Amino acid sequence: xxxxxxxxxxxxxxxxxxxxxxxxxxxxxxxxxxxxxxxxxxxxxxxxxxxxxxxxxxxxxxxxxxxxxxxxxxxxxxxxxxxxxxxxxxxxxxxxxxxxxxxxxxxxxxxxxxxxxxxxxxxxxxxxxxxxxxxxxxxxxxxxxxxxxxxxxxxxxxxxxxxxxxxxxxxxxxxxxxxxxxxxxxxxxxxxxxxxxxxxxxxxxxxxxxxxxxxxxxxxxxxxxxxxxxxxxxxxxxxxxxxxxxxxxxxxxxxxxxxxxxxxxxxxxxxxxxxxxxxxxxxxxxxxxxxxxxxxxxxxxxxxxxxxxxxxxxxxxxxxx
Amino acid sequence: xxxxxxxxxxxxxxxxxxxxxxxxxxxxxxxxxxxxxxxxxxxxxxxxxxxxxxxxxxxxxxxxxxxxxxxxxxxxxxxxxxxxxxxxxxxxxxxxxxxxxxxxxxxxxxxxxxxxxxxxxxxxxxxxxxxxxxxxxxxxxxxxxxxxxxxxxxxxxxxxxxxxxxxxxxxxxxxxxxxxxxxxxxxxxxxxxxxxxxxxxxxxxxxxxxxxxxxxxxxxxxxxxxxxxxxxxxxxxxxxxxxxxxxxxxxxxxxxxxxxxxxxxxxxxxxxxxxxxxxxxxxxxxxxxxxxxxxxxxxxxxxxxxxxxxxxxxxxxxxxxxxxxxxxxxxxxxxxxxxxxxxxxxxxxxxxxxxxxxxxxxxxxxxxxxxxxxxxxxxxxxxxxxxxxxxxxxxxxxxxxxxxxxxxxxxxxxxxxxxxxxxxxxxxxxxxxxxxxxxxxxxxxxxxxxxxxxxxxxxxxxxxxxxxxxxxxxxxxxxxxxxxxxxxxxxxxxxxxxxxxxxxxxxxxxxxxxxxxxxxxxxxxxxxxxxxxxxxxxxxxxxxxxxxxxxxxxxxxxxxxxxxxxxxxxxxxxxxxxxxxxxxxxxxxxxxxxxxxxxxxxxxxxxxxxxxxxxxxxxxxxxxxxxxxxxxxxx
Numbered sequence: 001x002x003x004x005x006x007x008x009x010x011x012x013x014x015x016x017x018x019x020x021x022x023x024x025x026x027x028x029x030x031x032x033x034x035x036x037x038x039x040x041x042x043x044x045x046x047x048x049x050x051x052x053x054x055x056x057x058x059x060x061x062x063x064x065x066x067x068x069x070x071x072x073x074x075x076x077x078x079x080x081x082x083x084x085x086x087x088x089x090x091x092x093x094x095x096x097x098x099x100x101x102x103x104x105x106x107x108x109x110x111x112x113x114x115x116x117x118x119x120x121x122x123x124x125x126x127x128x129x130x131x132x133x134x135x136x137x138x139x140x141x142x143x144x145x146x147x148x149x150x151x152x153x154x155x156x157x158x159x160x161x162x163x164x165x166x167x168x169x170x171x172x173x174x175x176x177x178x179x180x181x182x183x184x185x186x187x188x189x190x191x192x193x194x195x196x197x198x199x200x201x202x203x204x205x206x207x208x209x210x211x212x213x214x215x216x217x218x219x220x221x222x223x224x225x226x227x228x229x230x231x232x233x234x235x236x237x238x239x240x241x242x243x244x245x246x247x248x249x250x251x252x253x254x255x256x257x258x259x260x261x262x263x264x265x266x267x268x269x270x271x272x273x274x275x276x277x278x279x280x281x282x283x284x285x286x287x288x289x290x291x292x293x294x295x296x297x298x299x300x301x302x303x304x305x306x307x308x309x310x311x312x313x314x315x316x317x318x319x320x321x
Numbered sequence: 322x323x324x325x326x327x328x329x330x331x332x333x334x335x336x337x338x339x340x341x342x343x344x345x346x347x348x349x350x351x352x353x354x355x356x357x358x359x360x361x362x363x364x365x366x367x368x369x370x371x372x373x374x375x376x377x378x379x380x381x382x383x384x385x386x387x388x389x390x391x392x393x394x395x396x397x398x399x400x401x402x403x404x405x406x407x408x409x410x411x412x413x414x415x416x417x418x419x420x421x422x423x424x425x426x427x428x429x430x431x432x433x434x435x436x437x438x439x440x441x442x443x444x445x446x447x448x449x450x451x452x453x454x455x456x457x458x459x460x461x462x463x464x465x466x467x468x469x470x471x472x473x474x475x476x477x478x479x480x481x482x483x484x485x486x487x488x489x490x491x492x493x494x495x496x497x498x499x500x501x502x503x504x505x506x507x508x509x510x511x512x513x514x515x516x517x518x519x520x521x522x523x524x525x526x527x528x529x530x531x532x533x534x535x536x537x538x539x540x541x542x543x544x545x546x547x548x549x550x551x552x553x554x555x556x557x558x559x560x561x562x563x564x565x566x567x568x569x570x571x572x573x574x575x576x577x578x579x580x581x582x583x584x585x586x587x588x589x590x591x592x593x594x595x596x597x598x599x600x601x602x603x604x605x606x607x608x609x610x611x612x613x614x615x616x617x618x619x620x621x622x623x624x625x626x627x628x629x630x631x632x633x634x635x636x637x638x639x640x641x642x643x644x645x646x647x648x649x650x651x652x653x654x655x656x657x658x659x660x661x662x663x664x665x666x667x668x669x670x671x672x673x674x675x676x677x678x679x680x681x682x683x684x685x686x687x688x689x690x691x692x693x694x695x696x697x698x699x700x701x702x703x704x705x706x707x708x709x710x711x712x713x714x715x716x717x718x719x720x721x722x723x724x725x726x727x728x729x730x731x732x733x734x735x736x737x738x739x740x741x742x743x744x745x746x747x748x749x750x751x752x753x754x755x756x757x758x759x760x761x762x763x764x765x766x767x768x769x770x771x772x773x774x775x776x777x778x779x780x781x782x783x784x785x786x787x788x789x790x791x792x793x794x795x796x797x798x799x800x801x802x803x804x805x806x807x808x809x810x811x812x813x814x815x816x817x818x819x820x821x822x823x824x825x826x827x828x829x830x831x832x833x834x835x836x837x838x839x840x841x842x843x844x845x846x847x848x849x850x851x852x853x854x855x856x857x858x859x860x861x862x863x864x865x866x867x868x869x870x871x872x873x874x875x876x877x878x879x880x881x882x883x884x885x886x887x888x889x890x891x892x893x894x895x896x897x898x899x900x901x902x903x904x905x906x907x908x909x910x911x912x913x914x915x916x917x918x919x920x921x922x923x924x925x926x927x928x929x930x931x932x933x934x935x936x937x938x939x940x941x942x943x944x945x946x947x948x949x950x951x952x953x954x955x956x
Binding site: 167168171191192193194196197200201204245 | 796797798800802803935938939941942946947948
């Protein structure tokens with residue numbers, strides 16, 4: 001008798017979120033990136049369908065990052081000094097599908113750039129590249145509340161993904177994203193309940209739930225990856241079990257976490273027994289990313305072009321039916 | 322060791338203090354009332370005092386702002402004198418330990434905790450005195466004994482036993498040496514007409530007291546509920562079962578910490594246990610004094626008292642070290658305390674009077690809960706019931722006549738009016754009911770005794786938060802929305818919503834109340850889930866605590882403190898702990914029943930349950946993160 005596999009069918013699907021708008025939709029992007037839509041747990045194609053594959057966004061900054069190791073700086077070279085050049089390099093050379101621009105220089109303690117400067121930068125980047133844009137604030141509540149609404153207005157029609165909304169600070173950003181037609185990132189501190197609470201709060205302002213992307217907060221390999229993984233898995237199981245308020249795509253800031261690990265940064269000179277730092281750093285980021293793909297990540301924010309290349313290959317293989 | 326003179330104003334009291342000791346220690350030694358929720362750890366920031374004169378060394382703290390420092394304010398617990406010092410204790414740094422007046426006590430608002438319990442809305446089975454046979458803890462018998470004759474010359478003591486046994490069939494009778502020593506003279510001087518007081522002591526009967534002449538009509542007892550925040554006492558005529566009066570006061574232990582854990586830690590400090598013990602017995606002795614004076618009763622005719630309290634309170638009452646209650650595996654020194662002489666614990670009744678403690682269940686579910694179960698009759702119910710005590714420790718009991726399981730939620734004193742900016746106990750002038758007009762945010766409120774508003778009590782806070790949610794003033798996370806209204810302002814602890822002049826609620830207050838309600842709801846939810854039920858299976862919910870019947874059920878469900886089930890399933894039992902203690906003082910049957918209940922209830926440890934933290938965080942939302950659990954709440 002042939003063995004028949006037991007198949008699990010889920011009652012609910014993950015919301016599809018569309019990032020970027022083409023000219024016909026009122027924007028100026030050359031493509032619309034769609035994520036979400038899965039009807040089961042990641043890559044179990046026997047049981048589910050996944051109309052959209054996970055996407056990788058390259059993370060760039062509005063100022064040259066101070067704490068990056070040389071191995072990470074090297075592929076971008078001089079472009080690191082100019083965000084627009086950096087954006088172009090990502091699109092042309094590294095074939096990025098998405099760009100995540102972090103406005104770290106608007107922070108009062110590191111640059112304190114004005115809203116006008118930030119708006120100008122966004123306009124420049126939008127005209128320099130054609131791929132959809134993710135825009136992240138500086139983590140200073142007051143400054144983000146001042147700058148992000150202006151950014152949202154300047155990028156009106158482009159259907160960006162803007163973040164991060166927090167439980168204690170979500171109203172201003174939600175209102176701005178609602179007014180100018182953007183998607184929003186809702187960040188929660190590795191806590192499924194707070195993730196859900198924030199989604200309720202945002203949706204109660206009249207914001208469509210399917211335009212929320214959950215940032216569940218992750219940790220790098222060796223730095224709490226398992227915990228973050230289990231929270232994402234639980235949220236996904238709840239979503240597939242019918243919880244509409246948790247049925248959103250996940251965005252994972254993998255690059256930021258992986259490159260903070262000493263295992264990724266320490267040079268071979270400092271620690272000879274750890275071996276070549278370039279290979280080590282790239283793999284640290286890749287392995288972290290691949291774990292979160294299995295947990296259900298829809299958008300990976302990454303840094304090293306080589307790691308991105310490896311993970312894209314991994315995605316292609318995982319998506320084979 | 323150099324000593325400095327410390328003078329406290331406006332109390333005008335002075336003490337010599339060794340260098341290196343804190344001003345808080347000095348104030349406590351003088352018995353001054355000073356707020357110290359964290360018991361002197363420098364955490365709560367409530368013991369602010371003003372240095373008027375002299376040099377001090379004050380350890381740095383984030384609880385004093387730069388402005389306050391300039392004014393000369395510092396935390397008494399972190400400040401040591403370097404010279405003679407004059408200190409002023411501001412009113413804000415005092416604990417409100419005022420007594421609850423007779424007038425307040427009989428207001429309908431205080432149904433339950435302060436009113437005659439029989440006026441409480443009866444639940445079924447009714448709290449019925451007739452359930453238990455009338456056989457009080459201490460019984461008086463008037464005996465006209467036959468005098469000894471040549472034909473009848475058994476000893477005085479045997480003669481006494483013989484006369485007692487003619488009335489009551491008691492096999493074993495015990496008598497203390499003190500009574501035997503006096504017996505010969507007393508019998509003869511009183512012409513063999515005496516009143517004997519028999520006490521039920523742990524299944525044996527003791528001759529507690531022998532008095533000349535007939536005092537049998539004057540036999541009184543006092544039932545106590547010793548809460549972490551409030552102590553209540555009720556005077557009962559043990560012959561007629563009549564309730565003669567009820568008094569309540571704040572537990573003065575609050576000076577040493579607002580929750581039991583802080584107090585247990587305080588008990589380990591030098592003289593800590595002693596002070597905590599005195600704080601509770603002082604409160605109880607004051608209540609006794611007031612009750613007997615008002616009723617013109619001689620203290621000698623108060624022959625017994627019964628105390629229901631959480632395990633820590635009972636330990637402190639008896640001056641038993643509570644240390645091991647908070648150390649793993651959380652074992653109390655005693656759950657079943659034998660009946661003792663009240664004098665041994667420092668409770669002033671008749672010098673030979675008895676003190677019984679209602680048996681407890683575990684370190685964190687005490688005799689007050691046993692008494693509560695006894696009072697509401699949960700242990701006799703056919704169907705699944707839930708008892709929720711909305712107090713500082715938030716005890717929950719789930720079960721029926723078949724089985725019972727309990728947990729303690731550690732809700733904190735927010736609903737008792739402590740730890741919130743304008744909180745107060747349910748007393749005259751407390752805002753108890755709030756309605757907010759959605760269109761212009763105008764506030765309509767009623768206060769207890771229709772007095773000038775002084776603050777907000779528990780039921781007022783539940784109403785207020787529910788109304789703010791419905792009016793869209795706060796979001797489901799409890800944060801005040803950016804609205805154009807002069808009622809909203811920004812204060813020290815974030816935004817505030819003003820009800821009237823100086824009465825407001827801040828975002829920090831809402832957070833505090835949210836945690837309290839989350840603790841209670843999640844504890845109940847975990848118990849129900851653990852036993853494989855849902856709230857829909859619970860047929861009756863007994864609500865105990867100071868709210869009495871004034872709690873607005875709809876609003877309590879709106880904020881998510883109570884489950885969203887059919888409203889008629891909720892029953893108010895008021896201060897069920899006090900009612901249970903009274904049952905026990907009036908009937909030895911009730912004592913045995915209480916012992917059975919305490920043995921029958923299983924204690925469930927929430928802190929080691931893997932799901933509790935998750936459930937708790939899910940409850941930190943209005944009404945709840947899982948909106949499906951509150952299908953009827955929409956705003």
